[in-house]
Each structure stands twice: as C-alpha cells, then as structure tokens.
Amino acid sequence: MVAPMTAQPPLIRTAAPHTHNAAPANPPKILVRDVNVFYGAKQALFDVTLDIPGKAVTAFIGPSGCGKSTFLRCINRMNDTIQGCRVDGRIEMDGENVNDSHIDPVILRAKVGMVFQKPNPFPKSIFENVAYGPRIHGIASSKADLEGIVEASLKKAGLWAEVSDRLHQPGTGLSGGQQQRLVIARAIAVSPEVILMDEPCSALDPIATAKIEELIDELRQQYCIVIVTHSMAQAARVSQRTAFFHMGKLIETGSTEEIFTNPRESRTQDYITGRIG
Amino acid sequence: MTDAAQLQLKNGRLKKRHAAEARFRLYGRVAIIVALSFLVLLLGRIGLQGYSTFTTNTVSLPVYLDPARIDRADLEGSNYDYVVALSLLKRMGETEDEFGTNSGDAMALVSRDLGFQILDKVKADPNLIGKTIIVTGPVKADADLFYKGEMTRAVDEADRKLNNRQLDWLDRLKKSGAVTSGFNVNFFTHADSTEPEQAGILGAVMGSAMMLLVTALIAVPMGVMAAVWLEEFAPKNRWTDIIEVNINNLAAVPSIVYGLLGLAVFINGFGAPRGSALTGGMVLALMALPTVIIATRSALKAVPPSIREAAWGVGASRTQTVFHHVLPQAMPGVMTGTILSLAHALGETAPLLMIGMIAFNPGLPQGFTSSASVLPVQVFIWENASERAFHERTAAAIIVLLVFMIAMNAAAVILRRRFERRW
Numbered sequence: 199m200v201a202p203m204t205a206q207p208p209l210i211r212t213a214a215p216h217t218h219n220a221a222p223a224n225p226p227k228i229l230v231r232d233v234n235v236f237y238g239a240k241q242a243l244f245d246v247t248l249d250i251p252g253k254a255v256t257a258f259i260g261p262s263g264c265g266k267s268t269f270l271r272c273i274n275r276m277n278d279t280i281q282g283c284r285v286d287g288r289i290e291m292d293g294e295n296v297n298d299s300h301i302d303p304v305i306l307r308a309k310v311g312m313v314f315q316k317p318n319p320f321p322k323s324i325f326e327n328v329a330y331g332p333r334i335h336g337i338a339s340s341k342a343d344l345e346g347i348v349e350a351s352l353k354k355a356g357l358w359a360e361v362s363d364r365l366h367q368p369g370t371g372l373s374g375g376q377q378q379r380l381v382i383a384r385a386i387a388v389s390p391e392v393i394l395m396d397e398p399c400s401a402l403d404p405i406a407t408a409k410i411e412e413l414i415d416e417l418r419q420q421y422c423i424v425i426v427t428h429s430m431a432q433a434a435r436v437s438q439r440t441a442f443f444h445m446g447k448l449i450e451t452g453s454t455e456e457i458f459t460n461p462r463e464s465r466t467q468d469y470i471t472g473r474i475g
Numbered sequence: 476m477t478d479a480a481q482l483q484l485k486n487g488r489l490k491k492r493h494a495a496e497a498r499f500r501l502y503g504r505v506a507i508i509v510a511l512s513f514l515v516l517l518l519g520r521i522g523l524q525g526y527s528t529f530t531t532n533t534v535s536l537p538v539y540l541d542p543a544r545i546d547r548a549d550l551e552g553s554n555y556d557y558v559v560a561l562s563l564l565k566r567m568g569e570t571e572d573e574f575g576t577n578s579g580d581a582m583a584l585v586s587r588d589l590g591f592q593i594l595d596k597v598k599a600d601p602n603l604i605g606k607t608i609i610v611t612g613p614v615k616a617d618a619d620l621f622y623k624g625e626m627t628r629a630v631d632e633a634d635r636k637l638n639n640r641q642l643d644w645l646d647r648l649k650k651s652g653a654v655t656s657g658f659n660v661n662f663f664t665h666a667d668s669t670e671p672e673q674a675g676i677l678g679a680v681m682g683s684a685m686m687l688l689v690t691a692l693i694a695v696p697m698g699v700m701a702a703v704w705l706e707e708f709a710p711k712n713r714w715t716d717i718i719e720v721n722i723n724n725l726a727a728v729p730s731i732v733y734g735l736l737g738l739a740v741f742i743n744g745f746g747a748p749r750g751s752a753l754t755g756g757m758v759l760a761l762m763a764l765p766t767v768i769i770a771t772r773s774a775l776k777a778v779p780p781s782i783r784e785a786a787w788g789v790g791a792s793r794t795q796t797v798f799h800h801v802l803p804q805a806m807p808g809v810m811t812g813t814i815l816s817l818a819h820a821l822g823e824t825a826p827l828l829m830i831g832m833i834a835f836n837p838g839l840p841q842g843f844t845s846s847a848s849v850l851p852v853q854v855f856i857w858e859n860a861s862e863r864a865f866h867e868r869t870a871a872a873i874i875v876l877l878v879f880m881i882a883m884n885a886a887a888v889i890l891r892r893r894f895e896r897r898w
Contacts, residue, residue, distance in 0.1 A: 274788070276784070276787060276788070279783075279784075279787060281710065281711055304790050304791070304792050305790065306790075307787060307788060307789065307790040308789070308790035311788065311789065312784075312788035313788075314781060314784060314785070314788070316781055318779075318781035318782060318784065318785040319785070320782065320785060320786070320800060321782075321804060330786075330789060330791075330799070331789035331790065334789075334790065334791055334795055334799075335790060381785070384785075384789060385788065385789065387789075388789055388790060
C-alpha cells in the first residue's frame with residue numbers, strides 16, 4: 199500500500215506559512231491575465247495568468263530561459279527598454295492596467311522597485327545612491343528630510359550600522375552583499391509598494407545571501423515582494439507563494455509549502471527533485 | 476609508435492613553437508625600434524634647425540638725432556633708418572660716401588625696428604631731436620645668421636648677402652659689447668612680418684587658439700548631443716543605420732573637401748568673413764564632428780547597461796538616466812576623444828588654405844571675424860619664404876605647434892584622470 203502524497207515528508211524545508219493567508223485579509227496586489235511576451239517573432243511567455251498577493255513573498259522558479267525574469271520585467275515595464283519586445287494581456291496593479299497608455303512607466307517604476315542579479319549601485323557615494331530616487335521624484339522637501347529618508351532606508355535594508363560613518367564614500371567600494379543591500383535601500387527610498395528581485399543572491403556568498411534572505415523576510419511585512427531565484431532552497435526559505443515556470447509557460451502556482459511538498463504537476467516535481475532543469 | 480618516440484615528436488614541435496614565438500617577439504621589437512628612430516630623427520632635425528631661433532642678437536647703439544635730417548614738422552616723413560645708419564658708420568669710424576654705399580651697408584646690419592623706436596620716441600618728446608639717445612633692437616636677420624655661425628667667411632663674398640667689410644663691422648660691434656646674445660622675446664611677442672628678425676609666432680598662436688575655441692564650441696555640444704541621441708534614444712532601424720554609416724564615412728572624407736565646402740557654403744553662401752578664425756573654426760568643426768560623434772558613441776557604449784537599468788529601476792526617465800548617470804560615466808572617454816580630434820584639427824592646413832587663411836597678417840588678430848593666421852599655415856608661409864632666416868623660424872614654429880599639441884594631449888590625459896577619480 200502506497201502512502202498518500204500528503205503524508206510524505208517535505209522535499210525541502212519551507213518557510214512558515216504566511217499568517218495572513220485568508221483572501222480578504224491579503225487580497226492580490228497584482229493580477230496577471232493572459233500575458234504573452236514576444237521578442238520580435240519569438241514568443242517568450244505563453245498565456246500567463248497569476249495572482250500575486252500583497253505583503254508576502256512570491257517566488258518564481260524554473261530552469262534558465264523559462265521566462266521568469268522576462269515576466270518579472272513585465273510588472274514594472276522594464277521590457278519597454280528592450281527593442282522589439284511586445285507584451286500582450288493585462289497586468290493589473292491595484293485594479294489599474296500597468297500597460298495602459300496613461301500610466302507613466304516612470305511613476306510605475308517608482309511604485310515598483312527593482313533589484314537586479316548583479317549589485318549595480320551608481321558609481322556615486324552611498325548617500326547619493328539612496329538619495330537619488332527621492333531627489334528625482336521630489337519626495338524630500340528639505341535636506342534634513344532627505345537625510346531622514348536615506349537613514350530610514352538604510353536602516354530598513356539593515357545597512358545603516360555598517361555604513362553610517364562613511365555615507366560619503368563610494369557605494370561601489372562596499373562588498374557584494376553590502377552593495378546588494380544598498381541597492382535594496384535605494385529601491386525602498388522611493389517608498390514603493392512592490393519590490394521585484396531578479397536573482398538577488400546569485401552573485402553573493404552564503405553569508406551575504408543569508409543576510410539578504412533575512413532582510414526579505416522582514417520587508418514582506420511592508421511590501422509585496424516578487425523574487426526570481428534559481429535556488430529552490432531559497433524559494434522554500436523566503437517565499438510564501440511559489441510559481442513554477444517552464445519553457446515560457448506557468449506550470450503551477452500555489453503556496454510554497456504545497457508546491458514543495460505536494461506538487462500537482464509532475465514537471466514541478468521533476469524540477470524540484472532535480473530531474474529536469 | 477612507442478611512448479618515447481611520441482614524446483620526441485612532441486619535443487620537436489615544441490622547439491618549433493618556441494622558435495616561432497621568439498621570432499615574433501623580435502619582429503615586434505624591430506618594428507618599435509624603427510618607429511622610434513624615425514620619431515627621434517624627425518624631432519631631432521626640427522629641434523636642431525629650430526632651437527637657434529629661440530636666441531637672438533640684440534644691438535645697442537647711441538644714435539645722434541641730427542636736426543638736419545629730422546623734420547620737426549613732418550616726423551613721419553623722416554628717414555630714421557638713415558639716421559641710425561649714420562650713427563653706426565660714425566661708430567665704425569667711417570663716413571657716408573657720395574653714392575650712399577656705406578650707409579646702405581650699415582642699414583643692412585640693424586633691424587628697421589630701431590628706426591621705428593626712434594620715431595615713437597621723438598613723437599612722444601620732440602625735444603630729443605639734437606640729442607644722442609641709446610636705442611636697442613635686434614640686428615638684421617642676416618647679421619644674426621652670421622653671429623650664429625650659419626654664414627661664414629669661407630663662402631665666396633659674391634655668394635653671401637653680407638660683404639667682408641660688413642662682417643668686419645659685425646665682429647667689431649660684438650667685440651665692443653654693443654651686440655649681446657639673448658632669448659628671442661620678439662619671436663613670442665610679435666605677429667608675422669616681412670622682416671625675419673621681426674617676425675613672431677604670437678599672431679598665429681592666438682589665431683589657432685581662437686579658431687580652436689570656435690571649433691570646440693560648435694563641434695563638442697553638437698557632436699555629443701548627436702551621439703547621445705543616436706546611442707540612447709534613436710530607434711535602431713534602417714534610417715539610423717544609414718545615418719551611422721554616413722557619419723563613419725564623413726570621418727574619412729579628405730579635409731580639403733571640407734575646405735571647399737566651407738568656401739562654397741560659409742563664405743560664398745552665407746558671406747562669412749574670409750580667412751577669419753570664425754570661418755576657419757566652423758570648417759574645422761565640420762571636420763571634427765564625425766570624430767567627436769564616433770568617440771562619444773563608443774564611450775557611451777562602454778557604460779555598463781546595469782547602470783541604465785539601475786536608474787530606470789528607481790523611476791528615472793530616459794533623459795535623467797542619460798544625463799545623471801550614463802554621460803557622466805562616459806565623460807572621460809568623451810573628453811579624450813574630443814581633445815584628440817581638436818588636436819587633429821589644430822594641425823589641419825589644407826581646408827584653411829581653401830578659405831583664405833593664407834593671407835599675410837602682420838598684426839595680431841583683432842577678433843573672431845578679422846583675418847587671422849594659424850600655426851600650421853604660418854609654418855607653410857615661412858617655409859615658402861625665400862629668405863634663409865625664415866626657414867629657421869619655420870622649424871621654431873613647428874616646435875611651438877608640437878608643444879601646443881602635446882599640451883592638449885596632456886590635458887586630455889589629466890582630464891581623463893580627474894573625471895575618473897570622481898567615481
């Protein structure tokens with residue numbers, strides 16, 4: 199007699215289930231309906247339909263080239279900057295289609311911050327890195343106000359203690375993990391609602407990775423976080439919801455626990471257990 | 476085949492490979508040595524020929540301002556050169572003969588500058604007439620050449636410009652201490668002149684500087700903006716491809732064609748002043764533009780795309796991204812490319828000849844629209860002069876031009892360092 203699937207021990211230890219799981223308490227922040235993405239004639243994403251909850255971490259997993267980064271970049275319209283890229287379908291944030299003609303991508307990107315694979319601080323001082331966003335959006339009313347925003351952002355990113363005495367030294371002089379937290383502080387400084395992270399730890403060592411993961415866990419109290427990762431262990435550790443992409447299609451989505459312990463699709467199971475990918 | 480035999484075979488090949496590598500290193504060294512020796516030859520020749528211009532011989536003479544020869548009523552109309560010549564003759568213990576040969580010989584030894592100085596002095600104070608005053612000025616270029624040993628008595632008297640008696644006089648003047656050798660200040664404070672000892676480089680240096688200023692003011696903003704648009708904003712389609720190809724082609728157009736264009740469009744079309752720093756600068760700006768665009772584009776391309784993404788990611792617009800992050804990052808490259816293209820424009824001669832910058836300009840340029848000389852054209856004019864003393868000045872002008880260029884290239888390096896250190 200084969201034991202039922204639910205009785206299996208989890209394949210990978212997962213994060214504590216998200217506490218605000220009930221639908222009314224945590225309504226979807228982003229609604230994605232039938233999104234297709236084309237690079238020229240080549241189709242990169244096929245009919246992606248997905249709900250992304252607010253104040254939670256959603257992880258996108260899948261093998262390289264499966265379209266998860268492409269999809270992430272649809273949310274803040276970073277794909278606009280790629281010539282020949284076309285996005286079809288609806289992506290609604292708080293009920294508004296981000297691809298609407300009246301939505302200014304500049305405003306959208308202030309509301310949807312982004313952290314990239316390789317830490318990319320501006321080649322300026324630590325202070326200037328964080329202050330840049332508030333400055334161009336006119337968020338700070340005075341110099342003191344700006345300094346307050348910078349300090350608060352660096353504190354939220356867990357970097358303040360390490361850099362408070364050298365705010366005017368170049369941000370590029372920090373270590374890789376510190377740079378990535380600086381980039382997160384830079385994103386937080388414009389008070390976004392959503393933070394997109396595209397493999398934020400793939401260029402970092404395990405200790406720096408652990409710090410970023412801790413930080414992500416804290417940030418989810420305030421922000422809707424979407425993270426693309428190649429590390430299934432990371433997805434399991436930090437996310438409450440997981441979506442599995444394969445060859446441009448969204449194969450399966452659900453709570454992280456469910457995906458990692460009891461996937462509905464065999465392809466998901468194969469990927470998680472290392473048989474494909 | 477045994478293992479040992481295989482190894483032997485490999486060793487044979489290895490020897491060949493090492494030999495080939497040694498050969499190529501040798502070729503490289505030989506190429507460098509040949510190139511350097513040509514450079515040394517070139518600079519050495521120019522230096523040897525030109526350095527003597529930087530010293531000159533100056534004569535101090537007591538001149539008796541004979542009231543019989545200077546008309547108080549018509550100061551401008553008097554022959555002061557003759558007055559100077561008579562004083563020189565007196566000093567040599569000679570007097571004027573009836574044909575004026577003696578005074579003619581004397582006049583050929585000292586610069587006309589002395590006569591002009593006397594005119595200025597008596598104009599300022601007519602009471603000087605009848606007194607003896609000391610006048611100091613350069614010797615004539617031929618006398619200068621004699622003092623520098625470039626004209627010797629060994630040459631047959633008929634084949635040189637100064638006769639034996641004149642050379643004796645020069646020797647006596649030198650011995651008496653009336654002639655002293657020193658730094659050639661005139662060369663750096665005067666504009667061109669028909670008299671070699673009076674001719675200087677300042678007019679050409681000023682003309683070149685003014686022209687470069689015009690070139691930089693036109694070519695740099697236009698070139699940088701064009702490059703920014705093409706690289707950061709323009710869609711990549713057939714039209715921008717055509718523009719790109721044409722810009723690259725323009726960089727290879729012979730410079731004289733730009734001169735013809737300037738003549739036809741700026742001078743004949745718009746009525747720009749002929750031979751002025753403004754027109755010259757506009758023509759050179761056309762010439763420098765493609766180079767500036769190409770240099771700026773490659774500097775922009777070298778900025779990592781992650782910086783653009785970072786700026787877009789926090790909500791910077793395209794323009795903000797370019798002007799706050801990409802362009803400042805690209806600045807060292809832009810600076811270097813721009814200054815090198817300006818240095819190239821500085822040495823350009825052919826297009827300037829087409830727009831009439833070859834005129835003889837005895838004064839300093841009065842403004843951007845007045846006739847001006849520039850360094851390379853000054854070299855060209857002096858090289859064509861028949862007097863030997865001008866050839867010495869040609870080499871000196873080349874030295875000044877090279878120093879100007881080296882200064883610009885050094886500025887490029889320094890600016891590059893400075894801008895890089897900001898990050």
